[in-house]
Amino acid sequence: HKVYLNGEYLPLSKARVSVLDRGFLFGDGVYEVIPAYHGKLFRLEAHLQRLENSLSNIRLGLSYSVEKWREILLPLVDETKDQYIYLQITRGVAPKRDHAFPTSAVPTVFAMCSDIQYFEGREVGVKAVTMDDNRWEMCHVKATTLLANILLRQQAIEQGCAEAILVKNGYVTEGAASNLFVVIDGELMTPAKSADILPGITRDVIIELAQANDIKVNENVISLEALQAADEIWVTSSTREIIPVVELDGQPVADGHPGPLWRKINELFQQYKQSVS
Ligand code: PMP
Numbered sequence: 158h159k160v161y162l163n164g165e166y167l168p169l170s171k172a173r174v175s176v177l178d179r180g181f182l183f184g185d186g187v188y189e190v191i192p193a194y195h196g197k198l199f200r201l202e203a204h205l206q207r208l209e210n211s212l213s214n215i216r217l218g219l220s221y222s223v224e225k226w227r228e229i230l231l232p233l234v235d236e237t238k239d240q241y242i243y244l245q246i247t248r249g250v251a252p253k254r255d256h257a258f259p260t261s262a263v264p265t266v267f268a269m270c271s272d273i274q275y276f277e278g279r280e281v282g283v284k285a286v287t288m289d290d291n292r293w294e295m296c297h298v299k300a301t302t303l304l305a306n307i308l309l310r311q312q313a314i315e316q317g318c319a320e321a322i323l324v325k326n327g328y329v330t331e332g333a334a335s336n337l338f339v340v341i342d343g344e345l346m347t348p349a350k351s352a353d354i355l356p357g358i359t360r361d362v363i364i365e366l367a368q369a370n371d372i373k374v375n376e377n378v379i380s381l382e383a384l385q386a387a388d389e390i391w392v393t394s395s396t397r398e399i400i401p402v403v404e405l406d407g408q409p410v411a412d413g414h415p416g417p418l419w420r421k422i423n424e425l426f427q428q429y430k431q432s433v434s
Contacts, residue, residue: 159232159233160172160233160267160268160269160270161229161230161232161233161266161267161268161269162174162265162266162267163263163265163266163267164266166232166233169269172267174250174265174267175250177250177251177252177253177254178247178249178250178265179247179248179249179250179251179259179262180245180247180248180265180301182254183256183302184300184301184302184303184304185215185247185248185301185302186215186217186245186246186247186248186265186300186301187208187211187212187215187217187245187246187298187299187300187301188211188243188244188245188246188299188300188301189204189205189207189208189211189242189243189244189299190241190242190243190244190395190396191204191230191241191242191244191395192239192240192241192273192395192396193230193234193239193240193241193242193270194239194430194433194434195236195237195238195239195434196231196234196235196236196434197433197434198227198230198231198234198242199358199395199430199433199434200358200361200362201223201226201227202223203358203361204358205223205226207299207356207358208244208246208299210297210298211298211299211300212246214295214297214298215248215298215300216258217246217248217264218264219246219264219266229266229268230242230244230268230270233268233269233270234270235270238272238273239272239273239434240270240271240272240273241270241271241273241395241396242268242269242270243268243269243270243271244266244267244268245265245266245267245268245301246264246265246266246267247264247265247301248262248264248265249262249263249264249265250262250263250265273396274396276396276397276398276400278319278397278400279397279398279399279400279401279423280415281403281415282400282401282402282403282404282414282415283318283319283320283392283400283401283402283403283404284317284318284319284402284403284404284405285313285318285319285320285321285322285332285390285392285402285404285405285406286312286313286316286318286320286321286322286405286406287321287322287323287324287329287381287384287405287406288309288312288313288321288322288323288324289323289324289325290323290324290325290330290353291305291309292305292306292323293305294352295352296330296331296352296353296354296355297350297351297352297353297354297355297356299355306333306334307333309321309323309333310333310334313333319392319400320332320333320334320335320392320400320402321333322337322384322390322392322402322405324381325353327380327381328348328378328379328380328381329348329379329380329381329384330348330353330354331348331353331354331355331357332392332394334394335357335392335393335394335397335400336348336354336355336357336359336360336392336393336394337379337390337391337392337393338360338363338389338390338391338392338393338399339379339383339384339387339389339390339391340387340388340389340390340416340418341379341383341386341387341388342388343388344373344375345367345372345373345374345375345418345422346374346375346376346377346379346383347360347363347364347374347375347376347379348376348377348378348379349376349377349378350376357393357394357395358395359393359394359395359398359399360393362426362429363393363399363422363426364376366422366425366426366429367422367425370421370425372418372421372422384405385405385406385408387410387411388410388411388416389401389410389411389415389416389418389419390402390405390410391419391422398423398426399419399422399423399426401415401416401419403415
């Protein structure tokens with residue numbers, strides 16, 4: 158099982174990074190998670206565009222072409238399986254621990270590939286719990302600094318839930334590690350892109366598939382009250398795909414089963430995945 162680290166392919170057990178790496182000391186880095194369905198990198202350009210945006214937001218200068226990334230990533234992938242690539246770039250190893258950017262550090266580039274585990278909650282739905290969104294103000298950056306997300310997700314799990322749905326100033330933003338869709342009065346809605354959410358690639362695909370099938374998507378604010386009254390709630394991400402939420406804060410969502418629009422969009426999504434892999 159080989160991983161990529163700073164220009165080399167080596168066994169996971171041999172991959173080593175200095176304790177002075179700013180990723181280790183500060184969480185000073187960004188990452189991507191890219192599905193690889195039977196060897197095909199899913200929406201690679203979109204993932205790399207988001208990576209470039211993350212890098213420029215944290216002022217980390219590293220610019221590889223799509224072709225260079227493809228060359229780096231493809232050897233990690235097993236074409237017989239559905240997998241995902243985890244790709245991380247940190248500001249590198251500095252001579253000492255200092256908040257200020259180091260003057261001469263070389264970014265650390267790391268990538269590994271793992272099997273996608275089928276998420277059992279997909280067909281039956283999951284429980285979710287609302288929580289105060291106590292993250293920072295650059296949630297559109299896919300930063301490795303995930304302490305708030307980790308604590309929120311862990312609290313959700315300890316309450317028997319699969320995801321925390323985050324609420325900021327009375328409006329829902331996204332999940333601890335997912336985007337959010339709701340169906341209200343037959344209309345599909347998702348919070349608009351802003352610095353309050355990560356612009357999910359799965360979110361983009363769902364919007365495209367819906368629109369191509371004459372299902373209108375309203376990208377707008379969603380209040381906590383609207384969420385509580387929704388007919389359907391979904392949380393979406395690259396590795397879990399589209400997960401119906403059937404219980405919110407201990408109350409059933411509609412009849413407590415995955416809804417008809419989820420069924421339809423999930424089917425379109427599965428077909429689309431097959432068609433590109
Ligand atoms: N929001 C957050 C906070 C996330 O961590 C993720 C990814 N796990 C997403 C949304 C979904 O993004 P994507 O569809 O690109 O995986």
